[in-house]
Amino acid sequence: MGRSVLVTGGNRGIGLAIARDLAEQGHSVAVTHRGSGAPEGLFGVRADVTDSEQIDAAFKQVEEHQGPVEVLVSNAGMNDDTLLMRMSEEQFTKVVDANLTGAYRVAKRASRGMLRAKFGRFIFISSVVGLSGGAGQVNYAASKAGLVGLARSLTRELGSRNITANVVAPGFIVTDMTDALTDDQRAAALAQIPAGRYGEAPEIAAAVRFLASDEAGYVNGAVLPVDGGLGMGH
Numbered sequence: 001m002g003r004s005v006l007v008t009g010g011n012r013g014i015g016l017a018i019a020r021d022l023a024e025q026g027h028s029v030a031v032t033h034r035g036s037g038a039p040e041g042l043f044g045v046r047a048d049v050t051d052s053e054q055i056d057a058a059f060k061q062v063e064e065h066q067g068p069v070e071v072l073v074s075n076a077g078m079n080d081d082t083l084l085m086r087m088s089e090e091q092f093t094k095v096v097d098a099n100l101t102g103a104y105r106v107a108k109r110a111s112r113g114m115l116r117a118k119f120g121r122f123i124f125i126s127s128v129v130g131l132s133g134g135a136g137q138v139n140y141a142a143s144k145a146g147l148v149g150l151a152r153s154l155t156r157e158l159g160s161r162n163i164t165a166n167v168v169a170p171g172f173i174v175t176d177m178t179d180a181l182t183d184d185q186r187a188a189a190l191a192q193i194p195a196g197r198y199g200e201a202p203e204i205a206a207a208v209r210f211l212a213s214d215e216a217g218y219v220n221g222a223v224l225p226v227d228g229g230l231g232m233g234h
């Protein structure tokens with residue numbers, strides 16, 4: 001059955017791969033963007049996840065276009081890496097505001113419709129770094145770890161209403177975000193990955209496809225790593 005899906009940050013990178021995959025499954029898929037416009041064949045709504053009013057307006061457009069959001073993929077995220085000693089409070093709060101508070105904002109807005117429909121799938125895109133930590137990433141890692149607590153609390157609050165909340169924790173995936181790393185950083189990461197290669201965005205989409213499905217109704221509060229074995233043990 002086709003569901004109404006919203007993917008935040010679905011205009012490029014991992015989010016776009018997720019949106020395209022879910023659209024291929026027959027779902028109605030909307031994506032948020034911040035001015036780039038909608039990718040070909042997808043319904044786009046403009047929203048910055050740091051702004052509740054923009055989120056509300058975006059949800060209204062999605063509701064008019066394809067009905068209340070039944071599957072929310074909270075994917076929008078950013079990083080601003082530097083060692084703690086050099087990290088300003090603004091750098092810390094900016095990343096947490098986008099990655100964690102942003103996820104709270106969209107989840108809260110989506111929960112209304114899910115409760116009414118007695119069906120929902122929340123999927124939060126975290127990171128291996130949220131579980132293992134990363135030097136120079138106290139802001140990013142804290143925000144990504146926070147998504148686990150957020151999802152598991154949602155599971156406890158809404159689990160009896162046929163609503164699931166799960167986390168996907170990608171490892172090193174080739175996108176604009178990882179293109180910004182230095183060759184040394186890329187080589188160091190590769191040396192730690194048992195799979196011996198970087199991941200591709202469609203590999204994250206495949207995990208999301210499962211968690212979004214009706215068949216995944218008994219998977220709740222889970223953290224699914226998709227990282228080539230990088231974070232084993234968490």
Ligand code: NDP
Binds near residue numbers: 012078125127169170
């Ligand atoms: P990209 O940098 O390629 O894309 C980031 C996306 O998030 C863009 O669509 C961007 O929109 C959007 N975004 C960022 N900030 C905001 C905001 N305030 N409001 C709305 N949208 C925003 O990153 P990836 O595709 O690599 O990453 C996607 C997610 O996966 C992120 O949460 C990231 O942390 C996570 N992740 C990525 C990994 C990787 O190796 N690539 C590993 C682990 C996790 P815009 O185009 O407008 O800038």
